[in-house]
Amino acid sequence: MSRRGKTPGASERARGQAATSAERLQRLLALVPYVVSRKAVGLADTAAAFGLSERELVDDLNLLWCVELRNPDPYCPIDLSYEGGEIVVSQAETIGRPLRLAVDEASALLVALRMLADVPGLEDRSALSRLIVKLETAAGEAAGPSAQVAVQVDKPAGDHAIAQIRDALDRQRRVHLQYYVPGRDEATQRDVDPMRLLVVEGRTYLEGWCRRAEGVRLFRLDRVLGIDVLEIPATVPEDAQPVDVNQGLFRPSAEDVHVTIEVSADGRWVAEYYPCESVEELGDGWLRIRLRTPDTRWVRRLALRLGEDGRVIAPEDLRALIRDDATAALSAYASA
Amino acid sequence: MSRRKTERLLSLVVCLLSTRRYLTAEQIRQAVAGYPEQPEAFKRMFERDKEELRELGIPLETGSLSPLDGEDIGYRVQQQAYELPELRLEADEAAVLGIAARVWRHAELAGAAAGALLKLRAAGIDTDHPDAGADVRQGIEPLVHTTEPAFGPLWEAVRDGRPVTFAYRAAGRSEPQTRELEPWGVVNRHGRWYVAGRDRGRDAVRVFRLSRIEGDVRFSGPSGRVIVPDGTDVREVVRTWDSVPPRENTAVLRVRSGAGYGLRRYATGPADADTSPVPSAPVPAALAPSAPAGGWDTISVPYSDVGWFADHVASFGADVVVADPPDLRDAVIRKLKGVLA
Numbered sequence: 001m002s003r004r005g006k007t008p009g010a011s012e013r014a015r016g017q018a019a020t021s022a023e024r025l026q027r028l029l030a031l032v033p034y035v036v037s038r039k040a041v042g043l044a045d046t047a048a049a050f051g052l053s054e055r056e057l058v059d060d061l062n063l064l065w066c067v068e069l070r071n072p073d074p075y076c077p078i079d080l081s082y083e084g085g086e087i088v089v090s091q092a093e094t095i096g097r098p099l100r101l102a103v104d105e106a107s108a109l110l111v112a113l114r115m116l117a118d119v120p121g122l123e124d125r126s127a128l129s130r131l132i133v134k135l136e137t138a139a140g141e142a143a144g145p146s147a148q149v150a151v152q153v154d155k156p157a158g159d160h161a162i163a164q165i166r167d168a169l170d171r172q173r174r175v176h177l178q179y180y181v182p183g184r185d186e187a188t189q190r191d192v193d194p195m196r197l198l199v200v201e202g203r204t205y206l207e208g209w210c211r212r213a214e215g216v217r218l219f220r221l222d223r224v225l226g227i228d229v230l231e232i233p234a235t236v237p238e239d240a241q242p243v244d245v246n247q248g249l250f251r252p253s254a255e256d257v258h259v260t261i262e263v264s265a266d267g268r269w270v271a272e273y274y275p276c277e278s279v280e281e282l283g284d285g286w287l288r289i290r291l292r293t294p295d296t297r298w299v300r301r302l303a304l305r306l307g308e309d310g311r312v313i314a315p316e317d318l319r320a321l322i323r324d325d326a327t328a329a330l331s332a333y334a335s336a
Numbered sequence: 337m338s339r340r341k342t343e344r345l346l347s348l349v350v351c352l353l354s355t356r357r358y359l360t361a362e363q364i365r366q367a368v369a370g371y372p373e374q375p376e377a378f379k380r381m382f383e384r385d386k387e388e389l390r391e392l393g394i395p396l397e398t399g400s401l402s403p404l405d406g407e408d409i410g411y412r413v414q415q416q417a418y419e420l421p422e423l424r425l426e427a428d429e430a431a432v433l434g435i436a437a438r439v440w441r442h443a444e445l446a447g448a449a450a451g452a453l454l455k456l457r458a459a460g461i462d463t464d465h466p467d468a469g470a471d472v473r474q475g476i477e478p479l480v481h482t483t484e485p486a487f488g489p490l491w492e493a494v495r496d497g498r499p500v501t502f503a504y505r506a507a508g509r510s511e512p513q514t515r516e517l518e519p520w521g522v523v524n525r526h527g528r529w530y531v532a533g534r535d536r537g538r539d540a541v542r543v544f545r546l547s548r549i550e551g552d553v554r555f556s557g558p559s560g561r562v563i564v565p566d567g568t569d570v571r572e573v574v575r576t577w578d579s580v581p582p583r584e585n586t587a588v589l590r591v592r593s594g595a596g597y598g599l600r601r602y603a604t605g606p607a608d609a610d611t612s613p614v615p616s617a618p619v620p621a622a623l624a625p626s627a628p629a630g631g632w633d634t635i636s637v638p639y640s641d642v643g644w645f646a647d648h649v650a651s652f653g654a655d656v657v658v659a660d661p662p663d664l665r666d667a668v669i670r671k672l673k674g675v676l677a
Contacts, residue, residue: 021338021341021342021345021388022345022388022391022392024342025342025345025346025349025388025392026392026451026454027454028342028346029346029349029458030454030455030457030458031458032458033458033459033460034457034458037458037459037460038460049457050454063339063342063343063346064346066343067343067346067347067350068347068369069347069350069351069354069367069368070366070367070368070369071363071366071367077350077354078350093350093353093354094350094353094354094415094418095349095350095353097418097419097420097459098419098420098455098456098458098459099392099393099394099418099419099420099455100393100395100417100418100419100420100421100455101393101420101452101455102392102393102448102451103393103495104445104447104448104451104495105393105448105449105451105452105455106452107445107448107495108437108440108445108448108449108452109433109436109437109449109452109453111445112436112437112439112440112449112478112480113432113433113436115439115478115480116432116435116436116439116478119476119478122476124428124431124432126428127426127428127429127431127432128432130426130429131425131429131432131433131436134423134425134429135423137421138420138421138423140421142393145494145495147521148494148495148520148521148522148564148570149491149494149521149522149523150521150522150523150524150570150571151480151523151524152523152524152525152526152571152575153478154526180597180598180601182598185595185596185597185598185652185655186597187597196476196477197476197477198477198478198479199476199477199478199479200478200479200481200527201479201480201481201526201527202524202525202526202527202528203526203527225597225601265508265509265510266507266508268505268507268508269507272528272545272547272548284510285508285509285510285511286510300653301651301652301653302651303675304650304651304652304653304671304672304675305647305648305650305651305671306647306674306675307647307650307670307671307672307673307674307675308674308675308677309674322675323675323676325653325654325675326653326672326673326675326676327676328653328654329650329653329654329672330669330672330673330676331654332654332657333657333665333668333669
């Protein structure tokens, strides 16, 4: 078994190119067993399963039907029909079963499944462990390298929060949260109609309709100080859009303040920790970071944390506030 | 995309699968439509086609046709090596598979996950089963991102056992340094990717954060050169490297009422009361305001590193004042003076 088996990545497709011959071959080798394993399938369903238009699918089927080997005598190894919108493969020869999983393919699934085992509150644990064993067996040697990749999921402090959120999701009930907002150092109270439980970047979030903000919000579970499931039905507005996690969890808006901050080598972590618009090397390990935020309170707190390892350059009024913050904090020590 | 090329590759696969004996290149040329007559042109095209099949993970075997004549090379694909073994999933297993296949959809292995799912569907598995379990019903949605450009090459290096070199800027360093690594594995911890392995320059186990790798990751040796020591658990290697030292010190802090929640959460109790920890309570006792608005609470909070904890305390500004110990108090004052410097 080749260790090199590679799937054309999403990035390649994202460039807007048509499928390559190799990609199409891969699809054709899956299409035959897809039909064979189901005896007969509809054109429309199959097209949907493969992300094709019916016309593209018919073109694929014609191509398969046309395959001819010429030696010693010409013969057509594949026989199929799609009359009346139903595909039947009557002869599939040697390609009636799908190709084995490549290393990348087996790894993608196995790493994801082992990560799921870490997800707090997951219920179908027995299904999960059965599936992992089955896939490892089916993948054989290709499963090996997957042990060298791992995604660890943080355990939120209180398991009780998970249990209550799952209960609320299951019964579609509103929850009352006491929620810590570190950027403002506030413990806020809010009613939330739960939508789903997200595990992103190793952290667990409740996505829900926040009745206070009147919008979809994400709540990090390790910041939930307290939770009550209310005996009130959750009413998520129909036009509520789930957070697009594709671009990360940060969403810029037109009202954002543009902040420029410079950090020393010891403050470079800021560029890794916060979503930045631009990062510029200033020499000697210093960076100039530009970012935007709807609320600058956390930047003030960040500036105090950085001390001489950071300096806020713009906006001017934020600089003044930070100096005031530091002066006020120092005066507490002077008077104590 | 060329239809003729797809047809040729498909015929080649079927041809190689349907033979038990090794077929010579010439036999293949005669059987598969679409190859040129001219020998050099055929040879070039056939070489490229073989490479494409291998890239797709088709186990193309090369063997000699007769034991006496090693020159005469032939090709075949064994059915058993080609086929995905029989795989039957229960409805609950298929539902979990559906969740797993979505984990990478915004990340490097998205194509691989989609490819895997395609093959499993081709094996007769349906992931969108109507009576899926509670996890699917409740919309549990785990996601992984790989925004670090180093992830792709490092995964390939780990998969193929290849050593790599890259420029790395360690925390607090003003200049990056070149490192040569035998990578053992990549691990995501607290949402960040790390690579662990043997640093050749230092001849020691090292862990690197992918976001601190600058520029390209280059392969510095052929596949199969990296030997991961038996019993290595890369998760554990990264965990050990990243673990926080125990919080053996205790700070006594004065906290303005209604503020300092980021510290109150970890408080072991009021400084003047019995300091038995209350970590299991849903809401730590220190969160309940004990003083009227405008007043101050005194709490004690455990910490490990003075420098890190001083930074954290300083971020609360005038809402938190260190009463004890003196070295922490001095570190916070230095930090705040640094803001004004």
